[in-house]
Amino acid sequence: MKRRDFVGLTGLAAGALWLPAVPGFGGSLVDPARLLEPGLDVAVKKRLADVALNTAKSAGATYADVRIGRYLNQSVFTREKQVQNIASGESFGAGVRVLANGTWGFAATNTVTEAGIAKAAQLAVQIAKANSKVQKEPVQLAPQKGQGVVSWKTPILVNAFEVPVKDKVDLLLAANAAALDNGASFVNSVLFQVNEQKYFASTDGSYIDQDIHRIWPNFSVTAIDRATGKFRSRDALSSPMGLGYEYLQPKAADKIAGPAGTGLIGYKNSFDMLADAALAAKQAKEKLTAKSVTAGKYDLVLDPNHLGLTIHESVGHPTELDRVLGYEANYAGTSFATLEWRAKNQPYGSKLVNIVADKLQPGSLGAVGYDDEGVPTKEWNIIDQGKLVDYQKIRDQAHIVNQKQSDGCCYADSWSTVQFQRMPNISLKPGTNKLSVDEMISKVDKGIYIAGRGSFSIDQQRYNSQFGGQVFYAIDKGKISGMLEDVAYQTNTLEFWNSCSAICDESDYRMFGSFFDGKGQPSQVSAVSHGSATTRFNNVNVINTARKI
Structure with a gap:
């Protein structure tokens, strides 16, 4: 430019x-x-x-x-x-x-x-x-x-650095305009490469x-009720990806319709930033008048863009072997999933829960050919049919759990920092039986559908937690009945994963990720993805975040 x-x-x-x-x-x-x-x-x-x-x-x-x-x-x-x-x-x-x-x-x-x-x-x-x-x-x-x-090279189609800066600016400003044209009071957008x-x-x-x-495109849209001063926001439902600029060139085949009555669209390997910005503005306005949730027990239907963060915090971090051994206690905490806990063979989740670690998945943030110790990357099981079967480990940790090789998840964020154990992609396998989101919702009597990442809190052992989202919809007798506000669910890791009752099939599978996952002293950041399909969890405690104590 x-x-x-x-x-x-x-x-x-x-x-x-x-x-x-x-x-x-x-x-x-x-x-x-x-x-x-x-x-x-x-x-x-x-x-x-x-x-x-x-x-x-x-x-x-x-x-x-x-x-x-x-x-x-x-x-x-x-x-x-x-x-x-x-x-x-x-x-x-x-x-x-x-x-x-x-x-x-x-x-x-x-x-x-x-x-x-x-x-x-x-x-x-x-x-x-x-x-x-x-x-x-x-x-x-x-x-x-x-x-x-x-x-090894990331198999990109368009190098984002070769795209003129003006084209990137034009795209972001067009997304902003789409939000403003649909009722947004304020909007900001960003593109990281x-x-x-x-x-x-x-x-x-x-x-x-x-x-x-x-690459990671993102935005935040805010709508304001000028009469009352009340405001609500909705962030992008994009995911950071291990892709090139082709991620911002939307393809119809990558779009997945959300539940009937929400207008939501999920995205696989490309993202329609303008369409999501326009929808975000409409939903931010709708949130201004949405019904405040009544606290209680609900069946939750969680979309992949939301569930990815819960996977990250409640499975990804507690199965890092250095955290399990107490090496991260001073900075980031420990883990309830200790070697002693695993030896008791207690269920981490229901038998539907199969979670894998990998640094191979195409398009994922963690996809590389070799880690920073020269170990070829791979996929391995972390949770198999609800049971914790392995951890994440590197070359100087393998002997601690009587294994003879690294998992290939050693990483440094710069030439100037030393490599150490970092989270690979941690993903929930999709269901094996054909199941759409609408079919899943049709079996829910009283529930809430949650999309997008919101605020969260989890204790230092990655056990007790609270998660919010971007948009919430009430489910009554098998149908979406309207938008809700002030929703967060509280649970502990074992209760949550043991309440998993249904997972949509491969056709609904998508990735969420973190561009700046912090760990270590001095602190380093890494990028990691978490894949899943829409998943149902039964009888989860929901609180009203607007309630004054």
Whole structure:
């Protein structure tokens, strides 16, 4: 976009171009054209990687790996008829991790030269040897066969960074206009784009080059009753995805009709931002006069865009092995699903509940070919017919649960940060019998249909929780009877998953995700998806969030 066009669209000073980037989007602000420049040639990366590995071994490391990373991001922010900010960022450097004297050491540098990387490798070994003086037990690293020279790319159709910034601005402003034309008082929209160019090498014999893309369109619409000052909002029902700009080029085949009487549309691998913005405005207005829910027990029918967050908090986090072992207690809490609890063989959920972990699912945020330890990614069972059967683990954790290999879920959010166990995609398998959303609702006598992610709260053991949503519809005697407001459900993880009574089939399966899932000290972010079909939970406690105590 030309500077003159930008100023004309926004009416803002040129300094707006240099507003801080979004948290989690590190790196120096650069001209958007910089994002299209090629990175280092793969042969140069291999030569630099060999310098790091050889230097580390010469200094006394028994194992070493190096990650050379170029991280690109762009975020476009708009409000009503104006652009608020456009920020393009780039971060480039290398991180070296080693084992020496049975202890981890790590160092990073943005001087990506042979001398710079050699210095980082030497420092990593020095840190490992210093750490070994207080290490109580040596690290036990699960064996991993070297992968040789390989590569992996997100199978995108349109590179979002190649799309002109003006086209992205036009799309966001068109979505804003669709909301305003349908009764919105205020609307803001944003488009996040990420490209990770990661090169991994290890003394196991792996040289892995990966090119990873992610995208997330989002908006928030607000409607105001000027007479009373009351206002209500509705956010986008989009999902962040591991796709290119094709996600914003809607296809009819990707649309899934929501329940009769709601006007809702679900989306698989593309998103109609204009249609959802228009519907969001109408629903925000409708929420102004919607009936406030009566607290009590209800059967809940939860759409995938809502259920994904509940899966994330009540299954994803409590089955991270480092959290189970107490390693995250200081920052993020622990888990009720301890090794001792699992040994009792108690049901985590009903027999309908089958939850898998994976970093393979096409279009998902977690989809990569190899993790940041060079382990090929895979799918494995977390909950099988309601029983907890496994955790998420990496190379130095496998022996703790008597396993001999990593699950391939080790990740760092930057070349400058050390890799550690992160959540893969955690998804609920769809039902095996054909079942539509309307058929599911037809069997509900007294219930609530919930769509979209809302506020939530969950305790440090990921047990007691409360979840809201974006829109709520009453279900009376098998039919949608009108919109509700002030809805949240309270439950504990085991009660909730054991109340699962029906799951729609594969045709309704969709993904939700988190672009900025935080964990660790110092904190890192990662991106992860959660797939499911619309699911029913019986006799769940619903509260009225507007009630004064």
